[in-house]
Amino acid sequence: MNDALDVALRLLLVFVVFLTFPLIIGQTEHKVMAHMQGRLGPMYAGGFHGWAQLVADGVKFAQKEDVVPAGADRRIFQLAPAVALLPYLLVLLAIPIGPGEGAVGEVIDAGIFFVLAVMGVGVLGSLMAGWASANKFSLLGGLRTAAQLLAYELPMLLTAASVAMAAGTVSLVGILDAFQWWWLPWQIVGAIVFFVAGLAELQRPPFDMPVADSEIIFGAYTEYTGLRFALFLLAEYAGIVVLCGLTTVLFLGGWHGPWGADGLGWVWTLLKTAVLAFLVIWLRVTYPRLREDQLQKLSWTLLVPLSLAQIALTGVVKVVIQ
Amino acid sequence: MSVTATATVALAATHHHPSLAAVETRGFLSPTGVEIAFLLVGLVTFGAAIVTVTTRQLVHAALWLVVALGGLAVEYLLLTAEFIAWVQVLIYVGSVVVLLLFGLMLTRAPIGRSPDADSGNRWAALTVAVAAAAALVWVVVDAFRATWIDLDGPAAGSTKITGESLFQNWVLPFEALSVLLLAALVGAIVLSRKANQEPDERKTPTAATGTTPATGPTLATAPATAPPAADATVPKPAPAPAEEPAPAEEPSPADAPAAPAAAAAPDPSEGGLR
Numbered sequence: 001m002n003d004a005l006d007v008a009l010r011l012l013l014v015f016v017v018f019l020t021f022p023l024i025i026g027q028t029e030h031k032v033m034a035h036m037q038g039r040l041g042p043m044y045a046g047g048f049h050g051w052a053q054l055v056a057d058g059v060k061f062a063q064k065e066d067v068v069p070a071g072a073d074r075r076i077f078q079l080a081p082a083v084a085l086l087p088y089l090l091v092l093l094a095i096p097i098g099p100g101e102g103a104v105g106e107v108i109d110a111g112i113f114f115v116l117a118v119m120g121v122g123v124l125g126s127l128m129a130g131w132a133s134a135n136k137f138s139l140l141g142g143l144r145t146a147a148q149l150l151a152y153e154l155p156m157l158l159t160a161a162s163v164a165m166a167a168g169t170v171s172l173v174g175i176l177d178a179f180q181w182w183w184l185p186w187q188i189v190g191a192i193v194f195f196v197a198g199l200a201e202l203q204r205p206p207f208d209m210p211v212a213d214s215e216i217i218f219g220a221y222t223e224y225t226g227l228r229f230a231l232f233l234l235a236e237y238a239g240i241v242v243l244c245g246l247t248t249v250l251f252l253g254g255w256h257g258p259w260g261a262d263g264l265g266w267v268w269t270l271l272k273t274a275v276l277a278f279l280v281i282w283l284r285v286t287y288p289r290l291r292e293d294q295l296q297k298l299s300w301t302l303l304v305p306l307s308l309a310q311i312a313l314t315g316v317v318k319v320v321i322q
Numbered sequence: 323m324s325v326t327a328t329a330t331v332a333l334a335a336t337h338h339h340p341s342l343a344a345v346e347t348r349g350f351l352s353p354t355g356v357e358i359a360f361l362l363v364g365l366v367t368f369g370a371a372i373v374t375v376t377t378r379q380l381v382h383a384a385l386w387l388v389v390a391l392g393g394l395a396v397e398y399l400l401l402t403a404e405f406i407a408w409v410q411v412l413i414y415v416g417s418v419v420v421l422l423l424f425g426l427m428l429t430r431a432p433i434g435r436s437p438d439a440d441s442g443n444r445w446a447a448l449t450v451a452v453a454a455a456a457a458l459v460w461v462v463v464d465a466f467r468a469t470w471i472d473l474d475g476p477a478a479g480s481t482k483i484t485g486e487s488l489f490q491n492w493v494l495p496f497e498a499l500s501v502l503l504l505a506a507l508v509g510a511i512v513l514s515r516k517a518n519q520e521p522d523e524r525k526t527p528t529a530a531t532g533t534t535p536a537t538g539p540t541l542a543t544a545p546a547t548a549p550p551a552a553d554a555t556v557p558k559p560a561p562a563p564a565e566e567p568a569p570a571e572e573p574s575p576a577d578a579p580a581a582p583a584a585a586a587a588p589d590p591s592e593g594g595l596r
Contacts, residue, residue, distance in 0.1 A: 109405070109480045113412060143424065146423060157412075290513055
């Protein structure tokens with residue numbers, strides 16, 4: 001009975017995180033973008049600095065009519081948002097936020113594999129949406145999504161493999177246990193490659209060619225309205241939480257901190273994740289969208305060689321220190 | 323074909339496992355919860371596989387394939403082969419099916435039925451599938467007749483155990499497979515280079531004489547980045563609309579062996595839908 005309660009509590013906690021953190025990041029994005037562009041952002045909803053803007057948005061989305069285009073493949077069109085969103089919930093389960101076995105939704109032996117595998121599945125949602133919409137722009141968006149995923153999955157996997165080599169384990173909890181502060185400079189190239197590739201996989205600016213609102217009108221999501229569209233947006237923000245959390249765990253030492261690791265581990269994890277999330281927003285405001293060929297070129301000629309070099313470096317250092 | 327093969331693998335997986343636990347007498351008549359779940363997931367996998375090969379809607383077939391492959395991953399998970407399960411999801415669901423869908427959307431993916439999506443070979447295919455399934459079931463049942471895995475015990479298919487057995491007992495097949503994959507990789511590069519050969523040979527002199535920035539607005543970066551591979555992505559769209567300003571870029575596709583997928587991926591996404 002106690003075990004069941006424990007599991008239920010964990011699941012509930014992860015679910016609450018899954019529901020709230022994306023909203024917090026969304027609201028932060030409103031505000032950070034606004035201030036970087038010299039304006040205020042939403043100020044009315046909720047009173048204090050428009051904190052309830054996303055809740056209001058949610059209510060608005062829920063009130064809208066749920067339209068399925070006549071020519072669309074109905075079932076797949078309706079299923080796609082769930083396929084895009086659910087993988088991130090599953091990934092959140094595996095991310096440890098504090099030391100010990102207690103601070104993770106579910107200890108998974110092959111954590112890295114689980115996390116990367118399930119994140120890859122989320123892209124199927126965009127593909128399904130793009131195809132089932134019966135819309136040229138959507139199909140273009142779906143194709144670009146697929147091309148982007150195929151290009152950026154590889155550097156992501158390679159850099160994650162580099163960390164696994166360094167730690168001698170593929171378990172996320174195990175990696176954090178093995179972490180030393182000097183891994184930070186050692187794996188820094190891998191960290192940057194992983195983060196950039198992750199951004200591309202989430203289709204965040206400057207890698208938002210597949211959604212490119214100004215040219216193919218949000219790509220795969222062109223035909224979506226109301227709640228289903230909101231689910232896609234939620235998936236994007238949940239993706240930011242997951243990516244930043246993963247980068248924190250894999251490369252930045254997760255709950256390790258200069259002081260106060262006892263009991264305050266989760267604060268370090270959240271702090272690092274928040275800083276990375278801020279960086280994601282900052283990048284969106286700063287850089288223009290990459291063209292499709294630039295996108296592919298960045299991955300194949302820069303990120304893949306860099307990640308291979310990182311693996312070589314990891315291997316050499318690993319052999320030397322033994 | 324894939325239908326029965328999939329189902330067989332699912333069945334086969336029950337027995338084929340490194341940790342062959344003690345030979346106790348156990349019956350089939352009092353199944354545990356895990357065994358019941360295994361059977362149910364197996365049925366779903368089997369059904370999805372059948373729909374995959376019988377549906378007339380191409381994209382639906384690919385999506386049912388996702389269900390079948392995912393079901394297989396769950397089966398591995400139930401058999402405590404955790405590592406294999408995640409690799410199955412990563413490689414098959416995450417990459418192979420995405421590639422498949424990509425190819426389908428590029429070429430032909432009508433919404434609704436495709437009447438011509440049928441093969442005259444269906445009886446031959448069925449025969450081969452049944453024969454393959456029968457052979458596999460027979461071999462596996464014969465090999466692992468009375469062995470049981472203890473599903474409730476410690477995970478017997480953890481990453482550590484899988485890795486140790488792979489790199490201690492099975493290094494040779496592993497390396498042979500690596501060489502095979504390498505050969506496939508090289509083959510793909512050779513094939514993708516061939517397509518670029520003809521315009522390339524005409525322009526070889528320019529390539530030889532040098533990398534001086536010549537014509538064209540986008541070419542300023544070409545000399546600097548000529549040796550790296552995926553420059554192929556830049557010139558690809560160019561030759562079709564305008565043959566003229568292309569020359570200075572053309573050398574790059576010749577040097578493009580390192581990135582077959584880069585050459586393959588952006589090119590269709592640019593022109594495929596026109």
